[in-house]
Amino acid sequence: MVQVAAERIDDLFALAEREATGLQPGLADRYVRLARRIGMRYNVRLLPEYSERFCRGCSTFWVEGRNVRTRLRQGRRVRRCLRCGRERRVPFRRARAASARRAARGRRLARQQEVALVGGARSVPEAVSGPVEREGG
Numbered sequence: 001m002v003q004v005a006a007e008r009i010d011d012l013f014a015l016a017e018r019e020a021t022g023l024q025p026g027l028a029d030r031y032v033r034l035a036r037r038i039g040m041r042y043n044v045r046l047l048p049e050y051s052e053r054f055c056r057g058c059s060t061f062w063v064e065g066r067n068v069r070t071r072l073r074q075g076r077r078v079r080r081c082l083r084c085g086r087e088r089r090v091p092f093r094r095a096r097a098a099s100a101r102r103a104a105r106g107r108r109l110a111r112q113q114e115v116a117l118v119g120g121a122r123s124v125p126e127a128v129s130g131p132v133e134r135e136g137g
């Protein structure tokens, strides 16, 4: 059921993305609201790339320059919802440090795995060796 919920959330955000610039931007907000409710109902976290696309106060699907304003202020990326005025502040310096830490940890794990696989296959599972996302900037 969790899997179904996650897929439904994916679908809803894809729809929201499409409607946001289409004829009925109001529908995008509706899709966001539904996706959030499904996430809460089935205890499924929204992916970071989704949760930074909407307002946590009024569930507006954010379109840069239309209903959200982004400013860099004191090491933080501050996004203000132009509908309800709520601000979302994300430190970008720390985010980068965190992702650097994640990358270092991934490399360490990969090295440990290689050591453990002496004589065996040298391949490292995708989950460990996969690319590390970089955020902020």
Ligand SMILES: [Zn+2]
Residues within 6 Å of the ligand: 055, 056, 057, 058, 059, 060, 081, 082, 083, 084, 085, 086
């Ligand atoms: Zn808002």
